[in-house]
Amino acid sequence: MEQNVIDASGLLAISTRLQRLSDQIRKDGLLIYKAFGIDFQPKWFPVLYTLYKKSTMSVVSLSDEIGYAHPSTISLLKELEKEKFIRSKKDKIDTRKRLVELTEKGKTLLSTMEPVWEVIIKATEEITNTENNLMKAINEVEATLQQKSFLQRAEAYMNK
Amino acid sequence: MEQNVIDASGLLAISTRLQRLSDQIRKDGLLIYKAFGIDFQPKWFPVLYTLYKKSTMSVVSLSDEIGYAHPSTISLLKELEKEKFIRSKKDKIDTRKRLVELTEKGKTLLSTMEPVWEVIIKATEEITNTENNLMKAINEVEATLQQKSFLQRAEAYMNK
DNA sequence: CAAATATATGTAGTTAACTACATATATAGC
DNA sequence: GCTATATATGTAGTTAACTACATATATTTG
Numbered sequence: 001m002e003q004n005v006i007d008a009s010g011l012l013a014i015s016t017r018l019q020r021l022s023d024q025i026r027k028d029g030l031l032i033y034k035a036f037g038i039d040f041q042p043k044w045f046p047v048l049y050t051l052y053k054k055s056t057m058s059v060v061s062l063s064d065e066i067g068y069a070h071p072s073t074i075s076l077l078k079e080l081e082k083e084k085f086i087r088s089k090k091d092k093i094d095t096r097k098r099l100v101e102l103t104e105k106g107k108t109l110l111s112t113m114e115p116v117w118e119v120i121i122k123a124t125e126e127i128t129n130t131e132n133n134l135m136k137a138i139n140e141v142e143a144t145l146q147q148k149s150f151l152q153r154a155e156a157y158m159n160k
Numbered sequence: 161m162e163q164n165v166i167d168a169s170g171l172l173a174i175s176t177r178l179q180r181l182s183d184q185i186r187k188d189g190l191l192i193y194k195a196f197g198i199d200f201q202p203k204w205f206p207v208l209y210t211l212y213k214k215s216t217m218s219v220v221s222l223s224d225e226i227g228y229a230h231p232s233t234i235s236l237l238k239e240l241e242k243e244k245f246i247r248s249k250k251d252k253i254d255t256r257k258r259l260v261e262l263t264e265k266g267k268t269l270l271s272t273m274e275p276v277w278e279v280i281i282k283a284t285e286e287i288t289n290t291e292n293n294l295m296k297a298i299n300e301v302e303a304t305l306q307q308k309s310f311l312q313r314a315e316a317y318m319n320k
Numbered sequence: 321c322a323a324a325t326a327t328a329t330g331t332a333g334t335t336a337a338c339t340a341c342a343t344a345t346a347t348a349g350c
Numbered sequence: 351g352c353t354a355t356a357t358a359t360g361t362a363g364t365t366a367a368c369t370a371c372a373t374a375t376a377t378t379t380g
Contacts, residue, residue, distance in 0.1 A: 018178040018298065019337065020227075021305075023365095028311035035318060043366070060328060067177065072367055074330065096328045096375045123313040130300035137297040138177060140290035145181075151188040153283040158195060179367065183335095203336070220358060232337055234360065256345045256358045 029120065036116050040109065044085075047076050051086060051102050052110045058097040085109060189280065196276050200269065204245075207236050211246060211262050212270045218257040245269060 029042035046066035051057065057065070063073040077100060080086045085106035091097035102110065128134045189202035206226035211217065217225070223233040237260060240246045245266035251257035262270065288294045 018182065021298070021301065022178065023338075024305070025310050028309060028314070031311050032314045032318075035315070058328075059330090067180075069368060070329075071331080071369085075366085094328085094376070098329070119314045119317045122317050123310055126313050127301055127304050127310060128297075130297065130304060132292040132294075132297035132300060134292075134294075134297040134301050137288075137290065137292035137294040138181070140292055141181065141287055141294050142177070144287050144290060145184070149188060150185050150283055150287060151191050153286050154188070154192045154279045155195070157279045157282050158192075183368075218358075219360090229338060230359075231339085231361080235336085254346070254358085258359070 032120060032123075033113070033116055036112075038109070038112055038116065040113065041079075044076060044080060047073065047080060048085065048102070048106065048110060051100065051106070056099050056101045058091065058099055062100060080106075192280060192283075193273070193276055196272075198269070198272055198276065200273065201239075204236060204240060207233065207240060208245065208262070208266065208270060211260060211266070216259050216261045218251065218259055222260060240266075 026042045030040075033040040033042070046068070047062065050062060050065050054065070059073055059077070060070055063070040066073065068076075077086065077088070081088070083105075084103055086100055087103050088098045088100045091099050186202045190200075193200040193202070206228070207222065210222060210225050214225070219233055219237070220230055223230040226233065228236075237246065237248070241248070244263055246260055247263050248258045248260045251259050
């Protein structure tokens with residue numbers, strides 16, 4: 001798309017590019033794990049890694065931690081339970097809660113994954129450490145939006 | 161999500177954040193147009209704007225221009241045709257082609273939208289002109305990936 | 321302590337992009 | 351000029367997130 005189109009559509013126009021970017025990277029991620037002989041879907045990472053670090057968590061606290069809406073987490077947990085990487089049990093104190101944890105199979109998987117992360121981290125650094133760092137840019141945009149939304153900022157210009 | 165999780169999951173982990181970011185902005189975009197009394201969905205922008213600039217285009221050339229897969233464009237065109245913002249006719253030279261153009265209603269819409277774009281552009285600049293510019297960062301990442309994919313870069317580290 | 325409210329989980333359906341496949345027409349090569 | 355290949359469009363189904371709603375259990379409040 002030419003530059004003035006990007007300008008006029010603003011952040012909107014980049015959303016598709018970002019999505020495609022992450023699709024591409026997801027696919028490559030899958031292949032990288034495969035190259036190490038690990039049958040693992042990149043989308044599982046946030047849930048599994050969080051359980052690896054925190055041992056046992058409820059569905060909602062897990063969702064908050066990884067920054068997903070809870071139905072998204074539930075559907076990932078279903079897949080992971082099917083693969084026997086995680087299991088769940090009822091919280092005896094608060095019976096509304098379902099506590100989720102890694103199985104032995106899950107723990108084994110995670111430990112075989114550690115060397116892969118190193119490779120992924122290095123490749124990611126190569127890609128994002130350009131003049132304008134993508135990670136930092138996203139953090140900055142999120143922080144900026146938290147102070148004042150896109151809508152509020154636009155409204156300020158409307159009233160002029 | 162904490163920092164080391166972001167590191168270990170690399171670009172993967174930011175994909176959700178980017179998606180949520182663009183969702184949020186899409187919704188605000190809708191409200192901004194509404195505040196100007198325009199009933200317009202932000203996702204229509206790339207197609208309409210391109211037709212505004214280029215008059216008449218086939219489905220595939222339009223898709224290439226906006227950077228979408230052609231089925232995505234077709235589904236947008238269906239919505240826009242239903243709203244009577246665009247119409248299409250057969251190319252007399254190459255009868256495989258469907259030529260798409262704005263209707264009078266579409267042209268009118270676009271001209272009422274121009275003042276809104278100014279507001280959107282300004283608000284977008286406010287948000288993205290942080291220390292690390294998001295637009296520029298994305299351009300840089302795309303360019304970097306075009307030279308050598310994520311997978312190829314990872315492979316280089318694997319063989320060490 | 322009963323009623324109102326809040327929280328945790330789960331289900332159903334939506335969204336906006338995609339890929340894979342099917343078909344029609346055009347173009348190129350022998 | 352026929353055949354093979356390429357291109358244009360269209361349909362169907364997928365993906366990975368979401369929101370809205372439903373239900374069960376806890377907690378707070380009058």
